[in-house]
Amino acid sequence: MNRGSWRWSMMVGLLIAGIWGCGGDEPQPAGDLADIPYVPQAYLLPELPYFFPDLSVPADNPLTVDGVELGRYLFYDPILSVDSTLSCAGCHRQELGFTDGLALSEGVGQTIGIRNAKPLANVGFFEKGLFWDGRVQTLEELALHPIEDPLEMKNTLENLIADLQVHPEYPAMFRKAFGIADREEISAPLIAKALGQFTRTLVSFNAKYDYANWDRGPETQFFSPSELRGQKLFNREPIDPDEPHPGCSHCHVGPLVSTNEYANNGLDEALEPVDFPDPGLGGITGKPSDFGKFRVPSLRNVALTAPYMHDGRFATLEEVLDHYSSGGHYADNLDANIFPFSLTAQEREDLLSFLHTLTDTVFVQEPAYGNPFSE
Ligand code: HEC
Ligand code: HEC
Structure with missing residues (x-):
């Protein structure tokens, strides 16, 4: 058995700028980010074993190398919480299968939540509702909940968007991921898309x-x-x-x-x-x-x-x-x-x-x- 062939094999993206990118001849959109190249490359998941179901990806949020990367930075960045103390990863720790080891999760300021943090392995395959009670349908929709939850990150989307717009790195990352021309275009749906992309890549098949x-x-x-x-x-x-x-x-x-x-x-x-x-x-x-x-x-x-x-x-x-x-x-x-x-x-x-x-x-x-x- 060649375990290597099962391992994560490819992170090399396909150049598909012709499909999504801005064509060379078109006039550049105005905006403070317009000079940064936008060249989306498809993010290739590791080859999944045949017995896995298909991972369905929303048509309006294809996995791209830069989209997943942005989502990963956001997932690990406490900037998402009101006082910059808690990231998604604070409650979803990789070494614990993306859980937190607590019975009930602890939000900003030690507020105790009402449920146990869920593991995130293969979360993209669950299509009949997410969270313990199935109250949201997609990873994109889910991603904004913890940010605003008063028992979790206690932030507002307005506040987070304002922080990201003035950040030294994120505006360029949003440009590369989604082709925005100006930092003013950083929005809740784009934050949700990036986090949705990253969480969708968390595939586990090597037990x-x-x-x-x-x-x-x-x-x-x-x-x-x-x-x-x-x-x-x-x-x-x-x-x-x-x-x-x-x-x-x-x-x-x-x-x-x-x-x-x-x-x-x-x-x-x-x-x-x-x-x-x-x-x-x-x-x-x-x-x-x-x-x-x-x-x-x-x-x-x-x-x-x-x-x-x-x-x-x-x-x-x-x-x-x-x-x-x-x-x-x-x-x-x-x-x-x-x-x-x-x-x-x-x-x-x-x-x-x-x-x-x-x-x-x-x-x-x-x-x-x-x-x-x-x-
Ligand atoms: C009727 C369906 C059903 C059967 C049969 C069943 N489970 Fe479960 N299992 C569930 C449900 C539903 C939950 C989540 C319940 C909750 O938290 O309210 C669960 C939760 C669990 C959990 C906790 C997982 C976590 O992430 O917290 C473990 C461990 C578990 N089951 C193991 C088993 C084992 C071992 C057996 C056989 C002895 C078993 N289950 C039989 C439906 C089932
Ligand atoms: C304060 C701790 C905490 C933080 C911070 C947190 N989560 Fe969670 N997460 C939870 C808890 C608790 C649940 C289960 C809640 C429920 O089912 O009602 C959960 C569930 C999830 C699920 C659903 C998994 C499934 O199988 O249904 C996803 C996906 C998820 N979180 C992603 C994120 C992302 C992305 C972030 C950052 C934007 C984040 N979480 C921040 C505690 C947290």
Whole structure:
């Protein structure tokens, strides 16, 4: 197996100035940035394994080398927050699978938020709503929320735009990314586009889980006997249908390790929808049957993304297994695949060792996703 060929291979852009660029003969637009060349080059994602779904990119925000680069700078720059103390990366740390290690996130001035920071691996593939409750649809739309959220960066877009317009570096970067002719054209939609582009490039496909599955040679070549047994517990239905079995793959499955659907996995007892401490999807759709449902999270890098669940209530994977094996709490819409089961000490260990095969160390060390200010 040539691991190298799976690695990040190309960052070389294609010259497509002919399509998007300003033609040489056209008059130059007036503006203080007009002299800086605008030569957009397509950003090429690493070659994704065949078993991945297609990454859909909005027609009005194609990935370009300069767009992604600008998004990366913005993501790591505390200038986005009201007092320049907190960047996106402050709550989405690469080494923690782009989470923050806290149960509930901490905003500017130690304000405690209401939810657990989500991992960002493969976030561009989730097309049925983002955030735990699916309240926004695209990465572009999402990007402006944390900036203005009073529990997060507490800034205003007007303030941020004004800071970026007078910045020594950013106006030229916006020019290169989006072809604006004047710093006055720096706008919220362009900030959103750049952050959308960068977050869309965060692709993870180099976990042991990826190598052991999908025709890349016999599973035993990659998985230890314990990991292999753990995967069987995670995946397979029991031979005897009456035998209670974890069956995690009903919801956590495939390359995204998620069905991308919404489910109630039994965290809270609720006789009525109002009993859920956090309404989740129901808070968005208003449908009683959606209360207490959350988007099934990917389990990629799950060993790095503790604590767990939308409110970070479980500190460890052991506690997560205790929750599932208890069968969860009663609610009308408790998913049928959540029911009590028991595991021997060995089976528990096997399941935990399988969960560790979802760690993608290439992803969490990939320099292209890291902090550009420390390069
Ligand atoms: C104060 C901490 C904090 C900061 C700062 C922050 N985030 Fe988040 N992020 C969160 C939390 C908490 C969630 C989950 C919120 C929810 O679901 O209601 C989240 C969710 C997300 C998601 C959704 C992932 C998914 O799978 O649905 C994306 C994308 C994201 N953040 C990107 C960003 C970007 C881009 C920035 C900077 C503009 C940023 N975040 C700044 C805490 C933070
Ligand atoms: C009915 C679908 C379903 C089944 C079956 C299921 N899960 Fe989940 N899982 C979810 C949902 C939904 C969440 C998010 C719940 C929340 O935070 O409110 C979740 C969250 C998690 C998390 C926390 C992830 C994070 O980023 O915080 C872990 C870990 C997890 N599940 C592991 C498992 C394991 C192990 C099994 C099998 C024992 C399993 N799940 C079975 C739906 C399911």
